[in-house]
Amino acid sequence: MAVRKLEHVGIMVTSIERSIAFYEQVIGLQHLETNGHVDDAIRLAFLAFPGHTDTEVELVQGYTGTLTEEGRVHHIAFTVDNIEEEYARIQGLQLSNLDQAITTLPNGSRYFFFNGPDGERLEFFQSAR
The missing domain is CATH 3.10.180.10 (2,3-Dihydroxybiphenyl 1,2-Dioxygenase, domain 1)
Structure with missing residues (x-):
């Protein structure tokens, strides 16, 4: 099989800044970068444990899809x-x-x-x- 690891887990958030601070202060993750998206309303932030960037947490702000249809x-x-x-x-x-x-x-x-x-x-x- 070609699947080798868990890349990241995406979490829908209402405030990317608040969530970055939470995941840094409470969980101990390190903010790697914040990016835009092809949909200008969406912002993405990536965090990982210091020195261990093989699995990341992705924070997604501005997504307007229907989560109940797409999964949670x-x-x-x-x-x-x-x-x-x-x-x-x-x-x-x-x-x-x-x-x-x-x-x-x-x-x-x-x-x-x-x-x-x-x-x-x-x-x-x-x-x-």
Whole structure:
């Protein structure tokens, strides 16, 4: 098969500047660039982890398509080293829709969800693998 990796995940946002700041400050991503689009109403911003640009998050502002017909991303998961520390940090930021507790899967992996600035679901995940 020719598919080799996940390139990027696109997230529809209402304010590209607000979302860039959120993903830098809360998630730890680095803003790589902001571009226009062939549709002048659309702006795109690309972010990645410092030193690891093989998978990126793309923020899309100005898209007016019908998402219910075109599909939606349920969530984006980010690997963390210490789930308890990250839960306490996110709890201190008072972000919306934070899970009431960390969930532990039968295999020992642990996670929790919270919302980004446009209601997108984000997951911090600590794998037991």
